[in-house]
Amino acid sequence: MMSWLFGMNKGQPGAGDIPGLPLPPPPPSGGDDGKGGGDAKIGDKSGYRFDSAALERAAQAAKELESSKHAKDALELTKLQEQSKQLEFQGKIKEYEAHMEQLKVEQVRAAQEEKRKTLAEETKQHQQRAQYQDQLARKRYDDQLIQQARMQEEQLRKQEESVAKQEQMRKSTMEYEADLKHKNKMKRIEAELRGKAQVDRENQDLIREQIRLKAAEHRQTILESIKTAGSVLGSGFQTFISDWDKVTATAGGLTLLAIGVYAAKYGTGVGARYIEARLGKPSLVRDTSRLTVLEAVKHPIKTAKRLSSQPQDALSGIILKPELEERLRDIAIATRHTKKNKGYYRNILMYGPPGTGKTMFAKSLAQHSGMDYAIMTGGDVAPMGREGVTAMHKVFDWAQASRRGVLLFVDEADAFLRKRSTEVISEDMRATLNAFLYRTGEQSNKFMLVLASNQPEQFDWAINDRLDEMVEFSTPDLSERERMVRLYFDKYVLKPATEGKRRLKIAQFDYGAKCREIAARLEGLSGREIAKLAVAWQASAYASEDGILTEEMIDEKVSDAVKQHSKKVRWQQEQDVRLLGNLKDFKTAKDASTFTPPNSIAS
Structure with missing residues (x-):
């Protein structure tokens, strides 16, 4: 403190020499007051400095301090401040x-970091050097492989050239040997031919002589044979003519032989036609319950069961609308009583979408009434051509020969019973239709005609005149669909699962509620499609891992069935549109000689 008052600082470091300490203020300039403040100069030594103004202030402060009663406290305070500053x-x-x-620590750390970086860089350099050496080694190895491959190719080429040369030499040798x-x-051969020619020339006279002798001997033998045969035949014919009994017997035998041949020929044909009409099945009949001798011999047990079977309900296993079931049951009862009383049968037309039970009811009707059923398809008549008339007569002759009566069911009848006035029907089809109309012109007590069609409006008017009753089969409603689903679920799923012998089991769920749900989703589907859906359930279980x-x-199979039905409906609509367009084109161009009806219409 005292040194600061007197402006002296010697032997102690300055405030500016320590970092963070402020420098002391510069001394005030002396000016022109003559006190020597402005003339003070700093000596060469930076550690010694004298300030007269500071000395005066210090003296003034000392005097004031000595006269003050707090001089001692100020001195102590000054000491304390000096100690605090120290x-x-x-x-x-x-x-x-x-x-x-x-x-220093930072310098050491920096040195270590630099050393680490240096080591890392050296390591990286070593790695790069090793990679480069490895690449060089690989390249040298690849070059060696390429060189070896070239040497092998060269050796192989030389070997091939050597083999080719050897093969060429072998071929040349073989060609030379063959030549x-x-x-x-x-x-x-030339030597042999020359020798043979020489021998032939030497033996020519001898050979000519041998040929001449053989020819003379052969001619003599033939002349003697002719003379002997003529004498024998002449004497025999002379003897036969002289004996009139032999002549008469020979003529009678030849006559009887001719009569027998012709009688056997025509009798066999008549017998064959009779057997075919009585026992055989006509070619147009696809399926029949009528027994033949051949089937009875092949399947005796089946034949015995059929003969011993009793008539059953006509609607057994058939689910239809209640009003339709009532009407069909009346038809079945009337047909059965007609069969018992040997009355005349009524002809029926069943029309509606496919798969609605028409064929099923026709078979059941025949079994219920005690008749035989025969099923024929209208599409089979067109390919018969000119033979269609004969085939149609054979069908009705076969039906007339039945003792039990025949229910003749014609499926897809609109395929050949079309209007005769249209120009799309061929002459052969028109002749077959005329034969059908001729054989069905009157009521019969031998056969009952049942027609099934999806388009009955295409029938010829004469066909409509021969129909006694028309029954419409429509797609099942919700209640009928539910009954069908339950029936086929029980038939194709529940019964096989309860038998225990088949690989089929059913998971636990409410069957009744499921059947109602399925029936609600199957709107528009026919009975045949529902039956096929039940078969698909069974097949799906058989195809699973656990059965x-x-x-x-x-649900998956039901969804597939609904989608497939929608596609079928769309295809049918598109086909109807195309058919309508074809009909319009046909009506427009029916006078043109070059117009050819579409196959779909002509069929």
């Missing part, structure tokens, strides 16, 4: 030393 100065020194130590053999063979039919599998 302590603060020492702390600054310690901080400086710590800072220096930290700098020599051929020349030797030709020389040998268990789950609810998810049933």
Whole structure:
């Protein structure tokens, strides 16, 4: 403190020498007051400095301090401040030393980091050098492989050239040997021919003599044979003519032989036609319950069961609308009583979409009434051509020969019973239709005619005149669909699952509720499609790993069936549109000689 008052600082470091300490203010300039403040100059030594103004201030302060009653306290306070400043100065020194130590540590850390980077760089250089050496080694190895491959190719080429040369030499040798053999063979053949020609020339006279002798002997033998045969035949014919009994017997035998041949020929034809009419099945009949001798011999047990079977309900296993079932049951009862009383049968037309039970009811009607059924398809008549008339007469002759009566069911009847006034029907089809109309012109007590069609409006008017009753079969409603689903679910799923012998089981779910749900989804589907859906459930269970039919599998098949039905309906609509367009084109161009009806219409 005193040194600061007197402006002297010697032997102690300055405030500016310690980092962080402020420099003391510069001394004021003396000006022109003549006190020598402005003339003071700093000596060469930076550690000693004298300030007269500071000395005066210090003297003034000392006088005031001595006269003050707090001089002692000020002195103590000054000492304390000096000690505090010294302590603060020492702390600054310690901080400086710590800072220096930290700098040293940072320098060591920097040196270590630099060393680490140097090592990493050296390692990287070593790795790059190793990779480069590896690449060089690989390249040298690849070059060696390429060189070896080239050497092998060269050796192989040389070997191939050597083999080719050897093969060429072998071929040349073989050709040379073959040429020599051929020349030797030709020389040998030429020598043999020359020798043979020479021998022939030497033996020519002898050979001519031998030929002449053989010809004379052969001619003599033939003349003697002719003379002997003539004498024998002449004497025999003379003897036969002289004996009139033999002549008469020979003529009668030849006459009887001719009569027998012709009688056997025509009698066999008549018998065959009779057997075919009585026992055989006509070619137009696809299926029949009528027994033939051949089937009775092949299947005796089946024949015995059929003969011993009793008439059953006509609607057994058939699900239809209640009003339709009532009407069909009346038809079945009337047909059965007609059969018992040997009355005349009524002809029926059943029309509606396919798969609605027409064929099923026709078979059941025949079995219920005790008749035989015969099923023929209208599409089979067109390919018969000119033979259609004969085939149609054979069908009705066969039906007339039945003792039990025949229910003749014609499926797809509109295929050949079309209007005769249209120009799309062929002459053969028109002749067959006329034969059908001729055989069905009157009521019969031998056969009952049942027609099934999807388009009855295409029938010829004469066909409509021969129909006694028309029954419409429509697609099942919700209640009928539910009954069908339950029936076929029980037939194709429940019964096989309860038998225990088949690989079929059913998961646990509410069967009744499921059947109602399925029936609601199957709107528009026919009975045949529902039956096929039940068969699909069974097949799906058989195809599974554990043989268990789950609810998810049933829903999947139902969805597939609905989609397929929608596609079929769309295809049918498109076909109807095309058919309508073809009909319009046909009506427009019916006078043109070059117009050809479409196959769909002509069929």
